[in-house]
């Protein structure tokens with residue numbers, strides 16, 4: 001498995017302090033989580049370095065959302081250890097929650113509120129001091145280019161605008177770690193690019209760390225510093241997209257199934273190599289499909 005260090009960039013802005021005390025943004029060791037007999041996460045070891053954009057990839061049902069929910073403290077940590085900037089997610093839930101913003105797959109904005117009201121609600125829930133609230137809400141809306149639409153009902157927003165609004169909600173409490181579960185699912189290519197451009201501009205301004213799940217290999221390739229391929233609750237490959245492609249290319253040359261001059265495999269080839277041909281058998285269940293379709297419908 002390929003591992004490497006990522007560079008970091010840091011400045012102050014809408015996000016929180018760049019001081020991370022030297023700890024990894026996320027560190028999981030031996031993380032295990034089961035729903036009844038289904039082991040969703042199985043002895044997972046994972047480190048997300050401070051300042052990087054880290055992509056967690058894998059087929060439906062691989063355990064990505066479950067792992068992320070353990071990191072957010074929305075699920076307990078029944079086995080193993082999860083730390084966020086050094087804080088134990090099992091024992092220091094509030095400290096962890098204060099450091100991260102989470103955009104789940106499901107809709108987290110209220111259609112019956114304006115954009116500004118939605119973000120203000122998150123500012124209150126996450127204890128942004130009352131005297132700073134209005135300014136921080138305005139900053140968060142500006143960071144995702146929604147200032148001009150801030151006082152319109154969210155029900156009038158397009159799918160891409162809703163996703164940007166959800167980003168603003170997650171960013172308003174000056175987070176150091178932004179966690180995004182399939183942030184661009186169901187969006188058209190222009191809206192997808194726009195969501196990523198906004199993530200990246202906030203990241204450049206603040207040095208925040210981003211942990212994202214996606215099924216779009218082109219996005220992982222383009223926007224992630226490192227990716228991990230998860231399958232059946234475990235990490236099977238980890239590295240930069242270039243490293244993973246090169247490693248598969250070398251293996252194919254060694255096995256005689258490709259020549260030296262052949263183009264490098266794509267990240268999608270790496271994905272297929274890891275997940276094998278069992279994708280359709282293992283490819284999620286009613287719950288997975290329903291959640292994807294629900295998201296696609298509401299943004300469509």
Ligand SMILES: Nc1ncnc2c1ncn2[C@@H]1O[C@H](COP(=O)(O)OP(=O)(O)OP(=O)(O)O)[C@@H](O)[C@H]1O
Nearest residue numbers: 035038040059060061062063064065066284285288
């Ligand atoms: N609430 C639940 N109750 C029972 N089983 C669950 C529940 N949530 C997830 N699972 C099961 O746990 C496993 C991991 O699911 P999880 O949602 O973490 O995968 P995922 O990689 O995020 O999938 P997707 O890409 O479809 O979002 C799957 O087998 C899934 O069916």
